[in-house]
Amino acid sequence: MPIPQKAIVIHSPASGKSSRLAEATNGLxxxxxxxxxxxxxxxxxxxxxxxxxxxxxGIDLVVAAGGDGLIGGVTSHIVSSSLPMGILPLGTANDVARTVGIPMDIPKAVAVIASGKAMSMDIGIAEPAEQEPHHLADSNPTNADHPHSYFVHALTIGLNVKFAKFATDKKMRKKFGNLTYAAAVARALQSYTPIDVELRFEGLALYEHEVNGKPIGKPKVLDKPITIHSKIAQVAIVNSPVFWGALEATVPGVDLNDRLLDIVVIEDNRLEHLIFKILRFFGRRNAQKANPERWYAQFPELLAAERTNIAGIHHVQAQGIIIYAKDKRTDVTLDGEVRGVTPMHAHVANERLKIIVPA
Known part of the structure; x- marks a missing residue:
């Protein structure tokens, strides 16, 4: 790809490596x-x-200098254009950058922007949602003036929302520094409460063939929606598979170009069991078919869609999902930042995002 002649750089002052912004822009x-x-x-x-x-x-390129939340915010501005995005991974986790192979070393990331190639990938759209995050002081946020926004990494409700609130709190960042994420995980687990939800899957993907217990081939997509009710610890609508930053935990089977969202439902359980099962889920390398058990007796349509055999954690693919929280409106994160509340409709966007990746 020829070097773009003109670029703008959009950054997040709160990013974990924001002090290296000047170094990065000088490198560009x-x-x-x-x-x-x-x-x-x-x-x-x-x-x-x-x-x-x-x-x-006359701008040829937009550079997102920050983490996943910044990438999601910049995406909302450029997907209706043909502008590509370059990524300077100045955030703490940088899960999107890791997913597409952007080096964490800043000079090497600069080199990718200068001499890489443009790659298109699916993104998700959330309706209604805001382009900018809420602050912790905000109460009862509404989506009335914000018809939609995009997410590149994931949309979540439940445990991850509490984690995001703690991890982005300025007081916690000042107090814990590089240990902020670990402290945020501990706080989120301490304040864990389950959520009663109704999930309405649109275009659920069913895998009719498997080899050695692994779903294979192209799925059949259901025309009719499937609705379930469950008490959950978390629901994650995953668009890019890497989580947890340098640990690079990965959701197996996620494809950046399959026009499907990967939906991970973690059922309510005792806290120690939740932690063990989550670690098992991210420790797998391949999608795996489930065996029939209690959940599928209640929701038999989901057995053919299931991509994990870990009881209490469910991984399915669909073109879209509507999330209702039964007791009250519940905060929703897009790319790690609180940018909406339930009810929330997430689906694959018609638009696709162009990112500069290693050649």
């Missing part, structure tokens, strides 16, 4: 890019998508 200039403008993601709050405006100004 040295590599031959003209940095037209550098500004924080907060400058885009309340603005409509800016991608086409940037194109009209």
């Amino acid at each position: 200039r040295t590599a031959g890019l003209e940095i037209v403008e550098t500004f924080p993601i907060s400058a885009l709050d309340k603005l409509p998508p800016q991608g086409r405006c940037w194109q009209e100004r």
